[in-house]
Amino acid sequence: xxxxxxxxxxxxxxxxxxxxxxxxxxxxxxxxxxxxxxxxxxxxxxxxxxxxxxxxxxxxxxxxxxxxxxxxxxxxxxxxxxxxxxxxxxxxxxxxxxxxxxxxxxxxxxxxxxxxxxxxxxxxxxxxxxxxxxxxxxxxxxxxxxxxxxxxxxxxxxxxxxxxxxxxxxxxxxxxxxxxxxxxxxxxxxxxxxxxxxxxxxxxxxxxxxxxxxxxxxxxxxxxxxxxxxxxxxxxxxxxxxxxxxxxxxxxxxxxxxxxxxxxxxxxxxxxxxxxxxxxxxx
Numbered sequence: 001x002x003x004x005x006x007x008x009x010x011x012x013x014x015x016x017x018x019x020x021x022x023x024x025x026x027x028x029x030x031x032x033x034x035x036x037x038x039x040x041x042x043x044x045x046x047x048x049x050x051x052x053x054x055x056x057x058x059x060x061x062x063x064x065x066x067x068x069x070x071x072x073x074x075x076x077x078x079x080x081x082x083x084x085x086x087x088x089x090x091x092x093x094x095x096x097x098x099x100x101x102x103x104x105x106x107x108x109x110x111x112x113x114x115x116x117x118x119x120x121x122x123x124x125x126x127x128x129x130x131x132x133x134x135x136x137x138x139x140x141x142x143x144x145x146x147x148x149x150x151x152x153x154x155x156x157x158x159x160x161x162x163x164x165x166x167x168x169x170x171x172x173x174x175x176x177x178x179x180x181x182x183x184x185x186x187x188x189x190x191x192x193x194x195x196x197x198x199x200x201x202x203x204x205x206x207x208x209x210x211x212x213x214x215x216x217x218x219x220x221x222x223x224x225x226x227x228x229x230x231x232x233x234x235x236x237x238x239x240x241x242x243x244x245x246x247x248x249x250x251x252x253x254x255x256x257x258x259x260x261x262x263x264x265x266x267x268x269x270x271x272x273x274x275x276x277x278x279x280x281x282x283x
Contacts (some may be wrong), residue, residue, distance in 0.1 A: 058229025
């Protein structure tokens, strides 16, 4: 749910992280029983020691749509962020990477459609936004939202935070929706995968590459656990939390290449970047 910083920072932040959304975000409350830090993740993955994701019965999004919202002055974003995100999100459908979460779709075929981007040049919150703040921004731009859509809100700033991104459930005019918050990753050095490895998968800026990794994390969690009632393990970790900053080779997304993290597979009992199987673990 909540993407922490790099392994070097995650170790020290594990007990001290101030969760800005605690009052409104039930899954962050759930995660108070402990995110594994990234070093522990890697060790337990290598030894098969990670617990499986459990199906808690809530809805999943096998057929999803995505809108990108850019909140803040355009000059404050990385210049290549919008085309990078359009390429990333537009390349997910029918990719082996998207198929890594097929096993959690309860028999339905997983697919997604990128619908486009919309910009709002007003100032984003100066402090870490709550879920309600992000949802209000979405509702302002989409007063009649689609419940099968993930609305990813990028901000031109990065408040005083010690995480990279998050996703959550929300409501707009009575319609349940999924939202994700991705602050300006160019201003958050701990969120850049180049601090972990440098695969040289593409030539986008560091801020755009870090954003791609965070977006992949939150997107995969949003379709497997959109209302925070579906797939997470006994520690409260979702499909991407269990593999945070765990990489393989460059990920191919229908003509483009990315350094984006792997996802947890119950079938493989490991982090993967291509599909493994179709069966999950029920609660």
